[in-house]
Amino acid sequence: MAYKTEHITQRLRAAREAQKMSQRELSARSGLTQSHISQIERGTMEPGLGSLVDVARALDLEIVLAPKKLMPAIRNILDSAPASSDVPTSNQRKLVGRLERWFAEHRGAFGSASEADTFKDSLALLRHLPLSAEEMDTFKEATARLDRWLADPPSRQELSRTAHAVRHLRNAAVHRDRDDALPRSAYALDEEDDNA
Amino acid sequence: MAYKTEHITQRLRAAREAQKMSQRELSARSGLTQSHISQIERGTMEPGLGSLVDVARALDLEIVLAPKKLMPAIRNILDSAPASSDVPTSNQRKLVGRLERWFAEHRGAFGSASEADTFKDSLALLRHLPLSAEEMDTFKEATARLDRWLADPPSRQELSRTAHAVRHLRNAAVHRDRDDALPRSAYALDEEDDNA
DNA sequence: GCGAACCATACAGGATAATATATAGCGAAT
């Protein structure tokens, strides 16, 4: 119902999480109710422009109307500034991408729709929030059978275990404090192949 | 009531007018009613986010959520866009200037105050909106006796004819379609003297 | 002056956003 505005509301959520702000705190700063914010972020309802402005201000964001022609230049600027200092490694993004593609094809393999939704949400977050090297190992291990899954969907139980592990990683990434530095090695070679 | 979103809705109106699009046409393209658009532009009501994206799309605009920090850079890009591509020739500006100076001295020569006001308004617009070469010819012709007028005010009838012609040119310039290109010769020598 | 285009405004009705409040689920920490 709200496809048109999904990208915008997703950006709101991303900004809030990047600032490690809870919905309650955002509620206090913006004047909207926590319930309202939850629904907006989930896409359950489409905010009015007034609400959008309030939330954006509370997140130190500004709403800009830009000619489509100028969007490449603007994207450059937006990308030049790391919203949060850390960013997922290329490996992480690749793995998330593969899982998302797999999910698009095999959504039905999940036990329940809500479990599938949760899985999708977790992936969306793991696309943006970095994992530590150890967590990446866990991530790879949990999805180690992905190649086989491409041909042959996993059992409910196996899938459920994997989903749980992914969700756990999501929580770790989300609740990490801003200033406990990620132990990211200076030697990390980003482009090595992974066969998770 | 809607001061929060005023800048945004005014940008919408500015964009629509810059593209010489009527509210009706925007209504057709965006799916909102003309009535609705009018109220949004006037600030009588605050649009929902859905309406905003519809209108923005119809105007070839994109909604960007940008960190306040980056706004200076973004404004730079936005300002670099030529609002309107064409600009009056030097000849045109000169002629308008002479007419304005003459008008300042002989305002009383007009039949009525409103006719004088209209004339002044037309001149103000012709200072900024470009005329085609043919229209410039008409312009020069209509004011061909300006030199004599400097010493000796024209008759009411003659002045009225001239005022009418100028207003006609003003309307042509204002209502020109955005995509019928001005036939601006590549050889146009801008600085030749004119003795209109 | 007449007709056409454009804009502002009005009003009724159905749709939906937004509030306030409360609760349930989940993960984490004591």
Place this chain on the structure above:
DNA sequence: ATTCGCTATATATTATCCTGTATGGTTCGC
């Protein structure tokens, strides 16, 4: 196990958007 913080969800009520339609006023072209 219990408590705590965060998020999703539910219900009811109010407020507002949005549509459809219609009209008055203004300006311009003929």
